[in-house]
Amino acid sequence: MDDIAYTSVKKIGDREFEKLSRYIEAEVGIKLPPVKRTLLESRLQKRLKQLQIHSFSDYCDYVFDTEKGSMEIIEMIDAITTNKTDFMREPAHFEYMVHTALPELLKTRSEIHLWSAACSSGQEPYNLAMFMEEFIEKNRPINYDIVATDISKSSLEKAKKAIYYYKDIEIVTDSFKKKYFLKSRNPNSSEVRIKPVIRDKVTFRPINLMKDDYGHRSKFDIVFCRNVLIYFNKDNQADVIRRIMSHMNSGGYLFLGHSESLAGMRKELNSVGASIYRKE
Numbered sequence: 001m002d003d004i005a006y007t008s009v010k011k012i013g014d015r016e017f018e019k020l021s022r023y024i025e026a027e028v029g030i031k032l033p034p035v036k037r038t039l040l041e042s043r044l045q046k047r048l049k050q051l052q053i054h055s056f057s058d059y060c061d062y063v064f065d066t067e068k069g070s071m072e073i074i075e076m077i078d079a080i081t082t083n084k085t086d087f088m089r090e091p092a093h094f095e096y097m098v099h100t101a102l103p104e105l106l107k108t109r110s111e112i113h114l115w116s117a118a119c120s121s122g123q124e125p126y127n128l129a130m131f132m133e134e135f136i137e138k139n140r141p142i143n144y145d146i147v148a149t150d151i152s153k154s155s156l157e158k159a160k161k162a163i164y165y166y167k168d169i170e171i172v173t174d175s176f177k178k179k180y181f182l183k184s185r186n187p188n189s190s191e192v193r194i195k196p197v198i199r200d201k202v203t204f205r206p207i208n209l210m211k212d213d214y215g216h217r218s219k220f221d222i223v224f225c226r227n228v229l230i231y232f233n234k235d236n237q238a239d240v241i242r243r244i245m246s247h248m249n250s251g252g253y254l255f256l257g258h259s260e261s262l263a264g265m266r267k268e269l270n271s272v273g274a275s276i277y278r279k280e
């Protein structure tokens with residue numbers, strides 16, 4: 001199949017857009033209003049090409065009417081999720097955690113359980129571990145663990161490898177670079193790896209925030225759920241928050257992305273800072 005003939009058939013029709021966008025919103029929460037049509041089309045084109053499927057209509061038949069198609073949702077999610085993340089993203093949250101949340105929590109407990117919900121390729125949970133280590137170094141030893149979850153299979157695979165590029169850590173302080181990142185033995189490599197002292201603190205697993213059962217065995221004191229609810233409609237946002245809250249200890253802290261808020265939602269979470277909430 002030559003590329004010119006291939007690309008000429010990959011336009012998404014009204015029916016297919018409607019079907020796929022409804023399915024994606026119901027399964028994953030990500031809303032895809034008509035303005036997102038070109039985005040969906042372009043993000044799924046890679047899948048059509050990989051599967052050698054020549055129209056969105058055939059793709060829908062494959063997804064919805066074949067046995068193999070039920071597995072396609074995993075690949076489809078990978079193609080449509082926005083996984084943008086960074087080290088030191090919204091750093092005021094880490095500052096708040098170290099200077100306010102941890103001292104407050106440690107008045108009533110000796111262990112801290114953290115959850116990075118929608119962790120993408122791992123920068124956020126590894127950053128949490130680095131700040132926990134800093135806190136411990138300056139204060140006292142504490143037991144802590146970090147669970148990091150995401151729906152995207154490829155993001156979780158990348159996160160587990162813990163390998164990043166130098167340019168990804170330009171924003172990180174020299175002290176953090178030295179303490180928490182390993183250089184490659186190859187002097188020409190542009191890659192760095194998170195050190196085991198940090199890697200060992202984080203457990204990755206898949207969780208779809210839209211599903212009722214998250215399967216957590218313990219409750220959390222600190223939850224970072226940043227820059228994911230923004231893709232959901234109000235009802236789905238409220239459902240996710242309700243489920244997250246059911247996995248939080250009372251007095252626990254919830255950090256959302258800076259453009260996300262709980263305005264108009266449940267009151268058992270009190271606003272204590274910019275996109276920071278505390279469970280009663």
Ligand SMILES: C[S@@+](CC[C@H](N)C(=O)[O-])C[C@H]1O[C@@H](n2cnc3c(N)ncnc32)[C@H](O)[C@@H]1O
Nearest residue numbers: 028081083085118120151152208209226227228
């Ligand atoms: C923009 S990234 C945010 C990453 C990180 N929290 C941050 O703030 O940098 C959004 C992440 O949400 C994940 N995501 C989208 N829908 C999800 C769902 N229903 N359940 C779990 N994760 C989801 C995506 O796979 C993506 O990795």
